[in-house]
Amino acid sequence: MDLSWLIGRLGLEHLPSEPATIGAAIGMPLMALAVVAGLTYFKKWTWLWKEWITTVDAKKIGIMYGIVSVLMLIRGIGDAIMLRMHTAAAGITGGDGLFQTDTFQQVFTAHGIIMIFFVAMGLMFALINIALPLMIGARDVAFPWLNSFSFWLFAVAMILVNFSLVLGGFSNGGWLGYPPLTSLEYSPGPGVDYWLWTLQIAGIGTLLSGINFIVTIISHRAPGMTLMKMPVFAWSVLITMVLVLLAFPILTATLSMMTLDRLFEMHFFTSEAGGNPMMYVNLIWAWGHPEVYILVLPAFGIFSEIVSVMARKALFGYKTMVAALTAIMFFSFLVWQHHFFTMGAGANVNAFFGIMTMIIAIPTGVKIFNWLFTMYRGKIKFTTPMIWFLCFVATFTIGGVTGVMMAVPAIDYQVHNTLFLVAHFHNTIIGGVVFAFLAAITYWFPKIFGFRLHEGLGKIAAYFWQIGFLLAFMPLYALGLMGAVRRLDNYDNPEWTPFFVVSGIGVLAITLGAGMLVVQIAYSVYKRKTLRDKTGDPWDGRTLEWSTPSPAPFYNFAVIPKVTRRDEWWYQKLDGVKSLKRSDYKDIVLPKNSSLGFVIAVLVGLFGFGAIWHVWWLMIVSMVAIIYFAIRRGLDDDVEYTIPAVELYRLDKEARG
């Protein structure tokens, strides 16, 4: 009884066989059921639908991005523990480690995808949604509905990647699975398709957000705030979004070609029939390198804000920082070949891209010196964000140095795809991106939730993250030089075992650090009365978001402030803050909630699921429904509502307490 017309290649044989994956495959639905049961018990479904699922308020969308990212951080660290415990056990027992090779390969592929797409990009969009509109004096983003739709695409992609645990497994080709390994010839299963569609859906969501934030920064700044009076975080977001706008289409194109290869047996990247796998490597890294700058530039922007506020001093060399950001934006599109120096290109090609890669190190170095000289002659408060900054400078500098080392092609021939490379990119991503985002969570938490996070626990968490990072990744540098290649699931060189064991201990220390973060949030919620932020300006800030009450009201600014110079709020406080008069309040227009963002995103998820399992009818039905709802949204003219001045005045008085 061939049911493939109905269920494509779905079947029970795709259920997991490995004990660890079975555990996850049972655990995850159970957690989902617990959430559903809680919601039903407390009758919170309408609240969830009205306040969260259909919201277009950037701050709420930011909170949702944050929740998904923290959940995925926990899963990502869980994957990391599995990997390091496996390699440590493989060394000690001399056997094959804790898991089968296929499971091990799926775990590090999922670890890569989840950490980059759902933790790093997720936290980035969480923080941008929360802080950017407030910082540039805007009421909301330029396209609120598009913001909701982008988030739900991101959430649907997250569900897809986690559902692969329950049915079908994930790709085992690494986070950027090179063909021919991920082509039909060597990986016919649904795992690679899960990987393709997860990246495709998340990628489209990111691209739409990129457009959204560029227009927000260009056309929604407060009156008087010229580009050169904008906070540096806003500059880093503008430049990051330009990179997103130009790089993510290349990812969409490359994944579409790979999907065509797998669905309709075309020959873009197959090794036979004229296909060229090297073109995949070339294209995926033409997106890949701008992607890592997309991750790190907001981190630079965050630290520019934090250092300036914590040292109570204007950021040193504002113009140079903006010039450095622009230089990084341009050069990040000229270096991608350093990811495959060893593929066989000629000396001229390697030398050119190597030199371009080194040139990027100059503006990055300049930024670090500018931060250091912002601390010089300042009055530094060692709050948790500042501790994260000190850890960032120490760690990121090592990462930058190993990066310059690997920029020389001749050296890269010896360290490419070894644990030296693994240590380098963890150095720049954990040391740079993760430290910055954890600092930013502590920094902007009171603005969104109205109470601060507990300082002591925050510092301990930072301490464990820093020690855990050093123990986990410094041994990998040494292992890389000893010939240990990356993604090893077993090795027979007893000399390496102590290194892998120390690295395993390091990962446990990082887990302790992450655990301390969860404890910190829980404890701060418990103690939110004493940690309440009454003034709306807990850190004595310098930018506009600290002029609003905490938690920031849904309309952000009752009256959009006039901006005359950089660090507007700092100088307003020095000259004495003028309170708003009754006549300043005007009617304001805000976007209406819309469920279509969620609905269309779910349909896109179904389309992807249909494509993974070759359920052709599901693909056709969901595509037609997508077009229908898109047209309905396109033609919908009634998308805004107004708040009369009287009501606004009352709300604002209430919020200011």
Add this chain to the structure above:
Amino acid sequence: MKHKEYTKIRDRYIYGFFVSVVLTGLAYWFVVSDVFGVGIATAVAILLLALLQAVVQAWYFLHLDEESKPRWKTQSFVFTFIMVLIIVVGSLWVVMNMNYNMNMGPSDMRQYMIEQNKKGF
């Protein structure tokens, strides 16, 4: 009630359309009648014509010449075009160079294949 502006803008569209048709016809003529012979010269000529037509269309049809001061659309168009060139030319340079080094690019493969057939493999 035809405004003077209405006819002015319409004439711009007609002018733009006419120039585009001429440029397309020119490129077609270069290729069909081998004006510059087979090879690089023709390819460069028709690419230049294509670039010219793209500018003409952007100017007349997309009204890029009338944009207000900060000219965001024109700036982003030029910047994206540079990035497109970097990606396309960069990819061609990198992958062609690798194919050449492995002297097994598809076209060389065809040559190699012929030579192997001669040896009776």
Add this chain to the structure above:
Amino acid sequence: MKKLVWPIIIIGTAFGFLAIMWWLVAGTKPDVIYPSGQVGDHQQSLLMLTVLLSAAVVIPVFLMLGIFAWRYRDTNKKAKYKPEWQENVLLEAIWWGIPVIIITSLAIVTWFSSHSLDPHKAIVADKPPLKVQVVALQWKWLFIYPEEGIATVNSLPLEVDRPVSFEVAADAPMSAFWIPSLGSQIYAMNGMSTKLNLIPNKTGIFYGYNTNINGEGYSDMKFPVEVMPGDAFKKLSKKIASSSMTLDYNHYEEIAKPSRDEPVHQMSLSDKGLYDKILMKYMDHGGHEAPASEDNSNHEGMEH
């Protein structure tokens, strides 16, 4: 006293960590740092050069970080506080200028080293280069010595001080051929023959790896590289050449089947053009005659 708590914790942790790393690293001889081939030596010296050059940036950053953080903490009354000081052309000139100088010198070194250590460049030595054709299979390595007429699986005997000119291809997902103690790695791909030139300058047993994941048995693709004096190598290749097991295309098909933890095989080579046939598996399904009118007078012979 209380204000010294955190500095003590930080310095204590730093020294504790350095002690652990010293305990780990002391006594080990990483292949990349202690290579035994001319190419590896050059790469090792390049590595040390970049460490020195970047130290010129890293050390000031760490020093300034510690000093500024300690000196300008808010509880230190003696420190001067100038909140508006945010521009200084001289300082900017320094931290744009010095890195530009460092990077320019490194760029010059990069340009020359990329050409001198280019894997495609043949190594000149007194002995003629040894030709080895490497084929990455699903989870093992096949080494073909066309001139000696022998082939081995998962073991690479070489002659000391004699340059080796590898031709690397694959019949498996993209893999990469790397011997850390001899120098550069290079990718191995289906239907593509890449060149790599190395030279072993010390005898002994070293190990080679596959650095690009190509499926399940990826970690099992470790192989011993035995570097021996000239006459021992000649004696070994004669012994292998006379062995009963021979390698032709059909036997090759047997070996190419996916397998893990493949033991070492040593065979005599009965089909000299085997390597080209493996490459042709991925070309345009050869077999039918190309169009007769194909004029291949300008076709230069494929140099092996």
Add this chain to the structure above:
Amino acid sequence: MTKSTATLMQKEHSSPAQLGFWLYIMSDLMLFAAFFATYMILRPGANDGPSSGDIFDVNFALVETLVLLASSFTCGLAYLAAKYKQKVSFTRWLAATLVLGLVFLGMEIYEFAEFILAGHGPDHSAFLSGFFSLVGLHGLHITAGIIWGVVLLGYITKRGLNKNALRRLGLFSVFWHFLDVVWIFIFTIVYLMGVVS
């Protein structure tokens, strides 16, 4: 260009929707750039099947180009008529644009069907995969444009040329002109250069 029309043009050129849609067009340019680069790399990979010179008919492609150019022209006139509230001539010109678009799409589908029936489907060689995906991607964009145009026509006949209609029509005309610009490069790089070398 008198002051009034300049401000008229300028007012609706810098609205967030116009700028946002323009940035989407820029990202679409990069999407096409990736497909162009791949097509050019894979063009020699004919896998013993037909190479570009064998199967492309330049005359057919020229007609397609002129059809699309005409529809871009009529689309400009439609937008102009709409801005001057001339509903009758607007409807005529927009209908003309959509019909020409359908003719172009029909020709393209005809060419694809002809290749597939002759056994040169996209799954036969890398060159054909590259060709079908590049020209097919443009075809998909044209299809989306036609659906958008039809929906707009229906909306405007029902609700007239109000502010929202003009805004959407402005976006549609930018999209349609952009598709013609991309087709210029497809015509040049795929068809013309395919026949030359």
